[in-house]
Amino acid sequence: MNASLSFLQELGIQAHNAGTWIGGTSFDHSERITSSSPVDGGVIASVSISTPEQYDRAVAAAHEAFLEWRTVPAPKRGEIVRQYGNLLRQHKEALGALVSYEMGKSLAEGQGEVQEMIDICDYAVGLSRQLAGLTLKSERPDHFMMEQWHPIGVVGVISAFNFPVAVWAWNACLAWVCGDSVVWKASEKVPLCAVACQILWNRVAAQNNVPAGLSSIVTGGVEIGVRLSEDNRIPVVSATGSTRMGREVGQKVAARFGRSILELGGNNAIIVTPTADLKMTVTAAVFGAVGTAGQRCTSTRRLIIHESIFDKVIEAIKSAYAQLRIGSPLLAENHVGPLIDEAAVAMYLSALDAVDAAGGTFHLRGGKLEGAEYASGCYVKPSIAEVQNDWSIVQHETFAPLLYVMKYRELDEAVAFQNNVPQGLSSAIMTGSMQEANRFLSACGSDCGIANVNIGTSGAEIGGAFGGEKETGGGRESGSDSWKAYMRRQTNTLNYGNALPLAQGIVFNI
Numbered sequence: 001m002n003a004s005l006s007f008l009q010e011l012g013i014q015a016h017n018a019g020t021w022i023g024g025t026s027f028d029h030s031e032r033i034t035s036s037s038p039v040d041g042g043v044i045a046s047v048s049i050s051t052p053e054q055y056d057r058a059v060a061a062a063h064e065a066f067l068e069w070r071t072v073p074a075p076k077r078g079e080i081v082r083q084y085g086n087l088l089r090q091h092k093e094a095l096g097a098l099v100s101y102e103m104g105k106s107l108a109e110g111q112g113e114v115q116e117m118i119d120i121c122d123y124a125v126g127l128s129r130q131l132a133g134l135t136l137k138s139e140r141p142d143h144f145m146m147e148q149w150h151p152i153g154v155v156g157v158i159s160a161f162n163f164p165v166a167v168w169a170w171n172a173c174l175a176w177v178c179g180d181s182v183v184w185k186a187s188e189k190v191p192l193c194a195v196a197c198q199i200l201w202n203r204v205a206a207q208n209n210v211p212a213g214l215s216s217i218v219t220g221g222v223e224i225g226v227r228l229s230e231d232n233r234i235p236v237v238s239a240t241g242s243t244r245m246g247r248e249v250g251q252k253v254a255a256r257f258g259r260s261i262l263e264l265g266g267n268n269a270i271i272v273t274p275t276a277d278l279k280m281t282v283t284a285a286v287f288g289a290v291g292t293a294g295q296r297c298t299s300t301r302r303l304i305i306h307e308s309i310f311d312k313v314i315e316a317i318k319s320a321y322a323q324l325r326i327g328s329p330l331l332a333e334n335h336v337g338p339l340i341d342e343a344a345v346a347m348y349l350s351a352l353d354a355v356d357a358a359g360g361t362f363h364l365r366g367g368k369l370e371g372a373e374y375a376s377g378c379y380v381k382p383s384i385a386e387v388q389n390d391w392s393i394v395q396h397e398t399f400a401p402l403l404y405v406m407k408y409r410e411l412d413e414a415v416a417f418q419n420n421v422p423q424g425l426s427s428a429i430m431t432g433s434m435q436e437a438n439r440f441l442s443a444c445g446s447d448c449g450i451a452n453v454n455i456g457t458s459g460a461e462i463g464g465a466f467g468g469e470k471e472t473g474g475g476r477e478s479g480s481d482s483w484k485a486y487m488r489r490q491t492n493t494l495n496y497g498n499a500l501p502l503a504q505g506i507v508f509n510i
């Protein structure tokens with residue numbers, strides 16, 4: 001472990017870390033994942049893989065914790081989450097640095113991710129006093145109806161590499177205030193971030209004497225994720241990652257009548273209309289396409305540009321790309337950091353070849369960067385390619401800084417391009433026209449879970465429900481009424497009269 005990385009010490013990360021944690025109790029094992037940084041290729045530390053027995057123990061403890069936690073008043077549950085938010089505030093810089101170093105996003109984005117955790121803690125605290133049900137009018141005399149929301153049980157969280165800490169917090173903080181316990185399987189590409197979050201949680205848990213299994217982590221690859229998907233003890237599985245993964249998890253969870261919250265791949269587009277503000281468009285498109293090196297689920301993959309302004313927009317974007325500095329994301333002057341690993345670089349290069357083979361025209365052809373600064377082998381130069389929307393390569397999500405551009409004539413045609421992909425996460429229109437903006441947001445407009453006007457596709461605030469349609473999975477997390485996915489609904493009918501009238505006027509004389 002690199003001793004100069006002081007944030008690791010602050011977060012309690014050792015050279016060798018246990019990968020199974022039931023609250024503050026950890027379980028080690030000889031089989032390990034070594035986490036190395038895409039920033040400089042340096043080995044950071046190792047984390048043990050959870051054995052089947054360790055996994056079983058974690059889920060059993062989570063169920064036991066749930067039985068106790070569900071009886072704690074919701075605002076008291078919120079109080080614990082409030083304390084976790086405050087602890088995150090104290091360690092924001094250190095945890096943000098670990099996110100940047102282990103995943104490769106910029107320091108500002110790493111800190112931003114921790115800020116998102118803090119924000120969801122605050123949101124969950126407020127929510128803990130607002131888990132409200134309905135009252136309903138009964139058709140029967142002297143009867144009263146209502147809906148209650150009860151805690152549901154153990155929530156399993158499977159998360160992707162690109163948001164190593166925020167996605168877990170979105171799920172965990174809501175689940176906790178809802179009265180559930182949480183078992184987290186983080187991405188095997190960023191296991192240290194999960195260990196750090198758990199260690200910080202343990203400090204709050206110890207001070208408040210909460211049941212141990214309220215927060216557990218299990219570590220490993222696909223096999224642990226499969227175990228979680230098939231586990232009858234876990235009524236809700238929230239899975240964030242590729243559509244391929246979501247298809248497998250969704251089917252396994254459905255087969256046992258569990259509930260899944262699926263947050264999967266996107267293929268997000270910005271429509272650029274003739275009245276679009278050029279400066280805003282360039283900022284939205286460039287940040288959307290190259291921010292986090294194109295490794296956000298909401299990254300801008302496609303620009304659908306009106307033919308009358310196509311050349312002007314492409315020139316402006318190309319000149320912005322020319323100013324991009326690619327290098328260590330730990331240096332504030334760099335705009336673009338590395339991809340997560342060399343396999344991601346190979347995937348990017350093969351996508352460029354596929355664009356070539358399909359007959360695409362590169363306005364800018366990137367590739368792998370070589371040299372001392374790029375010694376980890378994970379740095380690439382971004383690309384812009386003119387393509388047709390229905391090409392197979394364009395229909396797929398390429399998780400890298402590859403921006404497709406295409407022309408349109410009529411708005412309806414642009415909206416059809418935007419919608420004619422299998423994914424349905426994020427979308428945007430840049431326009432000065434109120435009619436165009438509202439048409440895009442109407443039932444005949446964007447078919448995505450997120451549709452924006454005059455901002456890009458990338459990034460979202462925690463107050464809104466986050467998620468997408470079609471192959472993005474249909475799940476919603478974070479704000480609005482997303483909390484309902486972490487609870488079970490119960491309809492109650494109370495008779496305060498002395499007779500027993502039946503519903504639908506049925507008479508049953510005995």
Ligand code: NAD
Nearest residue numbers: 160161186187221225226241242245248263264265266297
């Ligand atoms: P991935 O699908 O390879 O892995 C995600 C997680 O799923 C990992 O923890 C992995 O171990 C686990 N997993 C993989 N196969 C599994 C299986 N068959 N059963 C159970 N678990 C399994 O994804 P990734 O490369 O880590 O992340 C990138 C993808 O995630 C992109 O497609 C991106 O769009 C998507 N993503 C979506 C959102 C969203 O909110 N919609 C957010 C972040 C990332």
